[in-house]
Amino acid sequence: MSLKSIMRELKEMKDGIGNISKRGGESMLWRSRTRSHVAPDQAPLESEFAEQSPWANLPPELLLDIIQRVEESETAWPARAVVVFCAAVCRSWREITKEIVKTPEQCGRLTFPISLKQPGPRESPIQCYIRRDRATSIYHLFYGLVPSEGESDKLLLAARKVRRAICTDFVISLIADDFSRASNTYVGKLRSNFLGTKFTVYDSQPPCDSIIPSTTRSNRRFHSKQVSPRLPACNYSIGTITYELNVLRTRGPRRMHCILHSIPVSAIQEGGTAPTPSALPQSFDEQLSPLLSLKGKEPVIDTSSPSLPATPLFSPGSGEPLTLKNKAPRWHEQLQCWCLNFRGRVTVASVKNFQLVAAVEPSHNVSPEEQEKVILQFGKIGKDIFTMDYRYPLSAFQAFAICLSSFDTKPACE
Numbered sequence: 001m002s003l004k005s006i007m008r009e010l011k012e013m014k015d016g017i018g019n020i021s022k023r024g025g026e027s028m029l030w031r032s033r034t035r036s037h038v039a040p041d042q043a044p045l046e047s048e049f050a051e052q053s054p055w056a057n058l059p060p061e062l063l064l065d066i067i068q069r070v071e072e073s074e075t076a077w078p079a080r081a082v083v084v085f086c087a088a089v090c091r092s093w094r095e096i097t098k099e100i101v102k103t104p105e106q107c108g109r110l111t112f113p114i115s116l117k118q119p120g121p122r123e124s125p126i127q128c129y130i131r132r133d134r135a136t137s138i139y140h141l142f143y144g145l146v147p148s149e150g151e152s153d154k155l156l157l158a159a160r161k162v163r164r165a166i167c168t169d170f171v172i173s174l175i176a177d178d179f180s181r182a183s184n185t186y187v188g189k190l191r192s193n194f195l196g197t198k199f200t201v202y203d204s205q206p207p208c209d210s211i212i213p214s215t216t217r218s219n220r221r222f223h224s225k226q227v228s229p230r231l232p233a234c235n236y237s238i239g240t241i242t243y244e245l246n247v248l249r250t251r252g253p254r255r256m257h258c259i260l261h262s263i264p265v266s267a268i269q270e271g272g273t274a275p276t277p278s279a280l281p282q283s284f285d286e287q288l289s290p291l292l293s294l295k296g297k298e299p300v301i302d303t304s305s306p307s308l309p310a311t312p313l314f315s316p317g318s319g320e321p322l323t324l325k326n327k328a329p330r331w332h333e334q335l336q337c338w339c340l341n342f343r344g345r346v347t348v349a350s351v352k353n354f355q356l357v358a359a360v361e362p363s364h365n366v367s368p369e370e371q372e373k374v375i376l377q378f379g380k381i382g383k384d385i386f387t388m389d390y391r392y393p394l395s396a397f398q399a400f401a402i403c404l405s406s407f408d409t410k411p412a413c414e
Helices: 003-033 060-073 081-087 091-100 113-117 284-288 368-372 396-405
Strands: 126-133 138-143 154-163 168-173 186-192 198-203 236-243 256-264 321-326 330-332 337-339 354-358 376-382 385-390
Touching (some): 060 091, 081 091, 113 396, 138 396, 168 396, 256 354, 256 396, 354 368, 376 396
Antiparallel strands (some): 126 138, 154 168, 186 198, 236 256, 321 354, 376 385
């Protein structure tokens, strides 16, 4: 049997599982209307149907060979969706697929949702673009060089801008139609101060064991076993973005600094590594599991207070955080404007355009090549369309949050 025919049957089987689940959900809903008891808010397990299929009983050696061929042949979206289909067949397929698929740092590709919170590749950057919808204040992050004609590009993340009395929030989700913090698609948020000069990045899960959730006076304390998985998720402060004041407009373009508390400066040193989560938390208990190892301390969970601190708490063993700064542009005499070399990825002049490099000291022992390497690049290519290219040690989520800060109004910085 050819590889194409195998993929065709996998897609058909995946569609069949979805249809059975949908019909089962509809019949359960109809029966619940005629009975007085309350049914659990859960969909039927798809694995029960998949385990009965002949695909679940393939020899491990054959299964490993099939999934390896699929992973190597389908390197770009939307064709790479078949790799996700393989992981959805059954438990044995899922385990082998997760073993074969490498992180973006290793292979330079995005496959599963957790890839959005893993560091990008060290050499060539991952190229994406952002589409802004002014009417709905929603920002879409797509995987690709530029928008395609058929609008079939892979949606990676979406953010909705929410203006408040004393701040502005950008709520980030895996999908573009659900920004509730109670949803399992919530991945984090970006919050600004009143002037729009300082932003704090919050993650829905701890990137490492040393970070403790944000604390405020209005927080309520919960024990992990007393919290329902459907309650709002935690918020872990993982970074801050600061724009220098430029009230008199005498300092040229915007100047920004990013302090990434979740990434140590040793990550860009020779042989260094950045924190790499392996899975998204499925419940509130999983989010609190690193905190339960802290003896004598009760975890403090932020619910939805509008006044969140900008600095997280660290354990004594955590290293110095990585700091990024925008690359200084040069003044072009003929064009009479500030210029940066975006290597063709940015075509429209904008105050939002920037490139970020590492801000290190000589004591950090970072090579000159690493200091000059552009870690994040953002710029305008058309009306409400911007490119975003990122690389190690940033993840897609962290890069997207930093770029969102450029969209907020900053009257005192430009």
